[in-house]
Amino acid sequence: MDRLVADDLAAFAVFAAHRNFTHAAEELHVSQPSLHTRIRKLEQHLGRRLYTKHGRQLRLTKTGEQLAAFANDTRRRVDAFLSTLDVGPRRPLVLAAGSGAYLYLLGDAIRRYLDKGNQLRLVTADSRATVTAVRDGSADLGVTALGIPPDDLECERIAQYPQMLAVRPSHRLAGRRSVRLKDLEGEALVVPPKTRPHRRALERALLDQGVRWSVAVEAEGWDLLVQFVRLGVGPAIVNGSVRTTTAVRTVPVKDLPPVRYYLITCRDRPDDERLDMLRRMLL
Structure with a gap:
């Protein structure tokens, strides 16, 4: 060429x-x-x-x-x-991850990596875009929640969180040690938009259980979901890594699977000590 x-x-x-x-x-x-x-x-x-x-x-x-x-x-x-x-300056590593991973999971590792004088380019992407970016090489590594890890990439689980029902302290389910989806019968829920994976998975699970529910409001991002819960708009199902205040109670949902976060890289990529360092910090 x-x-x-x-x-x-x-x-x-x-x-x-x-x-x-x-x-x-x-x-x-x-x-x-x-x-x-x-x-x-x-x-x-x-x-x-x-x-x-x-x-x-x-x-x-x-x-x-x-x-x-x-x-x-x-x-x-x-x-x-x-x-x-x-020879010459090295380009920074590129890390792709979702906003939730950056907010609740990756902060300490990123700070320690940068404190050592390394450069890092951060890209915000949803799960599908993160996998695509690692697969086509536009990102050196990605961190995202996956249901079934793709078999053509190296996927290492770095964290696992239960799914939680977020409610106000005055809600009828706030004092429970755990809840099931059937306990949400008739509730108006705060949910992500229809295009988001969490929304699709939640709708399937509620349908399988025969639970009738409605949409109180659609919101993008865990923080906004929790904010609407705090305002009394309705309950929400959130990732257990999400931080809340005393104005919001979280209760484990027993019949929803945990959210598993993976570090993903290409299998046949060349050795890079910077990638190895960041990988160790993340794991």
Whole structure:
């Protein structure tokens, strides 16, 4: 592959990480038309589409995902080789995780890693996007809650929390040691939007138990769910890692599975002592 195509490949890796021409062009310090031209040139070279447009969203095709993984793997191997020669500055590791993981799980490890003089680029992403970022190489590692870990990635469990019912102290279930889903019959619940994995899993579980319920309000993020509980809008099912105040009681839900957080990395990535250090801190 000649130098021109190699440069275009590196540019595509940045575009694949953002799925956004504006942000990718800013990172590359090029114009958007120039970036469009580079990616179109790659598509012509390969004879395949690399991305498709769905409304305002850009999605990689299967070929695009494979090319992004190849580009990022090549970049990592070049970085690893240059590090053995101590040539030039090393790019920071990229960690992808959800907002809940950053708030309640990763803070101490990230602070200790940065205190040692290391650089770290943080990316906020939901579970699916975190797995995709690790798989295509746009993130070096990810931390996310998974039901069934993907078998093509290295997945190490780092934490497990029960699912809890969050209620006000005056609620009829506040004094219980534990509850079951059937205890929520007739309740109006504070829940995430329909597109969120937690909402879908909760709806399936309530349906399986034949529980009739309604939506009090939809809210994005654990903190906002707990805030609505505190205001008296309704109860919510939350991750047991979530911090609450004395204005909110949490009760374990016995018939919901625990939330398991995993550290995920690529299986065949080159050795990197920085990744090993951060992994040990997280584990």
